[in-house]
Amino acid sequence: MNKHVKSFVFSIIFLVPYLSVRAQKTPEFIPPAVAFNKEEAYKMLDEGNNSIRGNISLKKRGYVNYPGFSDMVLLYPATPYFQEYIELKKKYNSKKKQAGLTREAAMARIETKTIDDKGNFQFTNIKPGKYYIVSWIKWEKVTRNEVQSGPVTANRNMLGIQMGGGYFPTKTQYESQAYENEVGAYIEVSANNPVTTVTIAQ
Numbered sequence: 001m002n003k004h005v006k007s008f009v010f011s012i013i014f015l016v017p018y019l020s021v022r023a024q025k026t027p028e029f030i031p032p033a034v035a036f037n038k039e040e041a042y043k044m045l046d047e048g049n050n051s052i053r054g055n056i057s058l059k060k061r062g063y064v065n066y067p068g069f070s071d072m073v074l075l076y077p078a079t080p081y082f083q084e085y086i087e088l089k090k091k092y093n094s095k096k097k098q099a100g101l102t103r104e105a106a107m108a109r110i111e112t113k114t115i116d117d118k119g120n121f122q123f124t125n126i127k128p129g130k131y132y133i134v135s136w137i138k139w140e141k142v143t144r145n146e147v148q149s150g151p152v153t154a155n156r157n158m159l160g161i162q163m164g165g166g167y168f169p170t171k172t173q174y175e176s177q178a179y180e181n182e183v184g185a186y187i188e189v190s191a192n193n194p195v196t197t198v199t200i201a202q
Contacts, residue, residue, distance in 0.1 A: 029100030030092045032084035036101075041108040044077035048127030050189050054198040056119045058137040058183050065139040066119035073121045075110040078130040078186060086132065086184075128191040133200060134184030141177050 056073065058065045067073070076082050081101070088099035114121050114135075121135075185200045 025095070027094070027096055027098045029098055030088055031100050031102070032081050032088060034080050034084055036081045036105040037079060038104065038108065041077050041079050041081075041105070044079070044127065044129050044131075045108065045110055046127055047125040048189075049194065050126045050128060050191075051195045052123040052126055052131075052133075052187065052189060052198060053195060054121050054133065054187075054200060056114075056121065056133070056135050056137070056183055056200040058139060058181050058202050060139045060179075060181075061141065063139070065137050066117060067114045067135050067137050069115075069117045070113045071135060073112050073114060073133065073135045075112070075123055075126075076132045076134070077108065078132050081105060082132060126189055128189045130186060130188050132184055132186050133198070134182060136180050137183055138178060138180045141179060144172060145175065 052075075056067060082105065085099055085101045085105075092099045110123060110126075112121055112123050119137075181202070183200060183202045185198075187196065187198045187200075189196050
């Protein structure tokens with residue numbers, strides 16, 4: 001049985017990956033203009049007889065990445081409020097301005113977790129309707145640099161006189177940096193299809 005998480009505390013939050021613990025100036029949050037209809041949202045989240053089976057992935061630098069095993073996957077009802085929020089995210093996604101929604105709206109959702117490390121997940125007891133499914137995927141960027149590994153080596157003759165230029169001995173050094181991307185998409189659950197299969201790839 002699905003558990004609908006509810007909250008009645010009003011505050012502005014946003015759905016973005018956690019990238020850094022360094023202190024930053026708080027951005028200005030731009031909320032949807034349309035009012036959040038709590039009754040509409042939770043009616044869409046009432047229990048139904050349908051299921052969703054899906055896979056979610058992110059391709060970066062030629063590699064396909066997936067959420068980890070038991071990572072969170074969220075399902076939101078595609079209300080006018082939430083759809084406007086998704087459009088605002090396309091416009092406001094900087095350090096100065098970001099799309100935001102109320103905590104009450106953000107918590108009107110159904111949660112599940114991936115069932116393996118290949119991005120597979122499942123929602124059960126879902127009503128027919130339009131939803132937005134989202135998760136966060138970590139990926140690693142590796143850079144290669146040549147760094148000096150010792151003193152300058154010069155070509156010298158038998159008298160110790162340098163003959164021509166010298167060279168720097170080097171070694172290859174690899175550095176990695178972790179990132180996290182939000183990956184989501186709208187999906188439609190039909191009353192005529194007990195199990196909806198979806199692939200969310202970015």
